[in-house]
Amino acid sequence: MIKIKNLKKYYGKELIINDVSLEIKKGEIYAIVGHSGAGKSTLLRCINGLENYQEGSLKVFDQEIKDLSQKKSKELRMLRKDIGMIFQNFALMECKNVFENVAMPLRTHYTRCKFHAKLFSKEYMSEKEIAQKVNSLLEIVGLDHKNKSYPRELSGGQKQRVAIARALALNPKILLSDEATSALDPNTTKNILELISKINAEFGITVVLVTHEMDVVKDIAQKALLLEHGQIIGSGAIDELFLRPNAKMKEFLGESDFLPEHGLNIKLYFPKEVAQNSVITHMARTLNIDFNIVWGKIEKLNGKALGNLVININEKDKDKVLDYIEKSGVLWEVAS
Numbered sequence: 001m002i003k004i005k006n007l008k009k010y011y012g013k014e015l016i017i018n019d020v021s022l023e024i025k026k027g028e029i030y031a032i033v034g035h036s037g038a039g040k041s042t043l044l045r046c047i048n049g050l051e052n053y054q055e056g057s058l059k060v061f062d063q064e065i066k067d068l069s070q071k072k073s074k075e076l077r078m079l080r081k082d083i084g085m086i087f088q089n090f091a092l093m094e095c096k097n098v099f100e101n102v103a104m105p106l107r108t109h110y111t112r113c114k115f116h117a118k119l120f121s122k123e124y125m126s127e128k129e130i131a132q133k134v135n136s137l138l139e140i141v142g143l144d145h146k147n148k149s150y151p152r153e154l155s156g157g158q159k160q161r162v163a164i165a166r167a168l169a170l171n172p173k174i175l176l177s178d179e180a181t182s183a184l185d186p187n188t189t190k191n192i193l194e195l196i197s198k199i200n201a202e203f204g205i206t207v208v209l210v211t212h213e214m215d216v217v218k219d220i221a222q223k224a225l226l227l228e229h230g231q232i233i234g235s236g237a238i239d240e241l242f243l244r245p246n247a248k249m250k251e252f253l254g255e256s257d258f259l260p261e262h263g264l265n266i267k268l269y270f271p272k273e274v275a276q277n278s279v280i281t282h283m284a285r286t287l288n289i290d291f292n293i294v295w296g297k298i299e300k301l302n303g304k305a306l307g308n309l310v311i312n313i314n315e316k317d318k319d320k321v322l323d324y325i326e327k328s329g330v331l332w333e334v335a336s
Helices: 039-048 065-071 073-081 099-109 114-120 128-139 156-167 186-203 212-221 237-241 246-254 278-287 314-328
Strands: 002-011 014-024 028-032 057-060 083-087 172-177 206-211 223-228 231-239 266-270 292-301 304-313 329-333
Touching: 002 039, 014 039, 014 057, 014 223, 014 231, 028 039, 028 212, 039 057, 039 172, 039 206, 057 065, 057 246, 065 073, 073 083, 083 156, 099 128, 099 156, 128 156, 156 186, 172 186, 186 206, 186 212, 206 212, 212 237, 212 292, 223 237, 223 246, 231 237, 231 246, 237 292, 237 304, 266 278, 266 314, 278 314, 304 314, 314 329
Parallel strands: 028 206, 028 223, 083 172, 172 206
Antiparallel strands: 002 014, 002 057, 223 231, 266 304, 266 329, 292 304
């Protein structure tokens, strides 16, 4: 659905996006993560043609965005119809009520005059159909009772729900989210993420999240890309990124390993199918050995509890411990 290969973006002589490649498949929730200034929002704007890029390829629905931006404005507009976007600051029109804000994309894209539609080959939607569409969207986001309210009368979470309803107005296949929860409190953030996840599940909409909040990534993303100074320093499935982080990912998460210098340190990774099993206690009883638990953590990723653990064993027990671990289905590596 979205394919990016060796993308480079400059502002003057400054390289903002440096040789980025990724692929986002239909129906995925994909997170682009990084600190402020990493280039993540710029990358998002390249996807919908709001920013140009100088090198590489960026295709959405098999269409090269640069070609559409430079030569085919009508085709670019049609592409953007299939891409909804929500922002950190909501971007609502303060002088219009909730209903009118959500109706705006429909009234802009469609003509309400059949003669005009026929004469200029434009798509037609009646005012009654627009009202039905808006009301159904407000029901989806839980704001059908606020249709006459103005943005100044809404909380931050309610404003973002209006923005989500507006982004869905033209039935997009892709939803881009640019720091959509960073201005919200934790409980409201949780509710908005649940709504985005529900929309993804019910409508099959591909979601691309730009965020610096790791809890957002852990809650709903299936895959993620970590950017630093415009370069990829980590990417892949969420469980791999958080349970088996590389050095750069550990630095980003503020993690470090403290390991005993004696004995053998083994890091264990518990995939979802064995995460709840008492592998370690069973191993101790079965093998009749002693070992120390150095540290461990359990992450809730996409609603599933996954964990990793570092144990310290006697060197003489290495072979039988590793043989047992292999048979248990737990992933492992020697920690150093």
